[in-house]
Amino acid sequence: MEAASPAGPGAPQPASQGAEGASRSLLRRLKSKLFTWNILKTIALGQMLSLCICGTAITSQYLAEKYKVNTPMLQSFINYCLLFLVYTMMLAFQSGSDNLLIILKRKWWKYILLGVADVEANYLVVKAYQYTTLTSVQLLDCFGIPVLMALSWFILHARYRVIHFIAVSVCLLGVGTMVGADVLAGRQEDSGSDVLLGDIFVLLGSSLYAISNVCEEYVVKKLSRQEFLGMVGLFGTIISGIQLLAVCGICPLYVLPVQLHAIGD
Numbered sequence: 001m002e003a004a005s006p007a008g009p010g011a012p013q014p015a016s017q018g019a020e021g022a023s024r025s026l027l028r029r030l031k032s033k034l035f036t037w038n039i040l041k042t043i044a045l046g047q048m049l050s051l052c053i054c055g056t057a058i059t060s061q062y063l064a065e066k067y068k069v070n071t072p073m074l075q076s077f078i079n080y081c082l083l084f085l086v087y088t089m090m091l092a093f094q095s096g097s098d099n100l101l102i103i104l105k106r107k108w109w110k111y112i113l114l115g116v117a118d119v120e121a122n123y124l125v126v127k128a129y130q131y132t133t134l135t136s137v138q139l140l141d142c143f144g145i146p147v148l149m150a151l152s153w154f155i156l157h158a159r160y161r162v163i164h165f166i167a168v169s170v171c172l173l174g175v176g177t178m179v180g181a182d183v184l185a186g187r188q189e190d191s192g193s194d195v196l197l198g199d200i201f202v203l204l205g206s207s208l209y210a211i212s213n214v215c216e217e218y219v220v221k222k223l224s225r226q227e228f229l230g231m232v233g234l235f236g237t238i239i240s241g242i243q244l245l246a247v248c249g250i251c252p253l254y255v256l257p258v259q260l261h262a263i264g265d
Contacts, residue, residue: 054138060126061134072126073247076119077240083233091230100234103227115235118212119243124205131198136178140199143175144206144213151214175203 056075064070091100103111128137146168152158178199219228 057129057134057138060129061137064129070127070130072123073240073244075126076122077237077244079122080119080233080236080240083229084237086233087226087230088234090226098224098227100230103231107231111231111235112239114212114215115232115239117208117215118232119236119239121205121208121212123240123243124201124208128198128201128205131194131201136195136199137202139178140175140202141206141209142171143203144210145171147207147210148213151210152217155214156218 060072060075088100091098091103094100096102125137125141149158149160149164149168153160216228
């Protein structure tokens with residue numbers, strides 16, 4: 001004789017119990033994978049970096065609009081000098097293969113190319129604040145994501161899923177929409193060419209940022225963070241210093257005749 005079923009009106013159904021158990025198991029797995037120390041630390045550092053970048057962007061826009069101070073190369077030069085004073089000096093006192101002279105003998109030309117990409121990326125993005133808006137710069141800077149993914153695919157042999165390519169397509173669509181909106185808004189204010197120039201500066205700068213970031217990931221993972229920062233500080237200081245001297249030398253030659261003409265009038 002079979003036993004009576006214990007199921008009653010208030011008893012949970014087996015299907016609902018299975019679904020509830022599956023959802024709890026999924027939540028536990030997500031919690032164990034997402035809420036780890038490495039991921040939380042990465043998120044916290046990323047937010048701190050975002051705040052620093054936001055502060056730099058607001059300051060650059062404020063100086064350009066309020067005080068007409070346009071010093072993109074000087075701003076970069078100060079950053080590279082700080083890296084030089086800290087990390088390049090640390091490499092100079094290292095021994096063995098990590099010594100500054102040994103690194104220069106083996107890979108000096110590679111770090112020159114990296115320094116050029118990093119310096120010009122900073123210069124173009126900061127220069128763009130003279131022509132376009134803060135919102136456009138921040139949004140168009142996302143163009144570096146698809147460029148970075150393409151470089152990572154060929155250089156770092158990274159592989160992506162379909163969702164990544166969908167996200168890149170949305171990003172490119174947003175970039176095109178933003179450039180078109182800037183051009184239309186600039187035409188209404190009779191500054192369409194200037195706004196478009198600023199957008200082009202941002203797109204070029206973000207592409208160079210992508211090159212620098214891919215090289216940074218390769219050096220940091222294969223070699224060391226100290227070597228990357230030290231060599232970028234060294235060649236960044238040299239390249240930005242030369243460019244700063246060139247700009248400071250050309251501008252007075254152009255401004256002086258204008259000033260003399262104004263005084264004569």
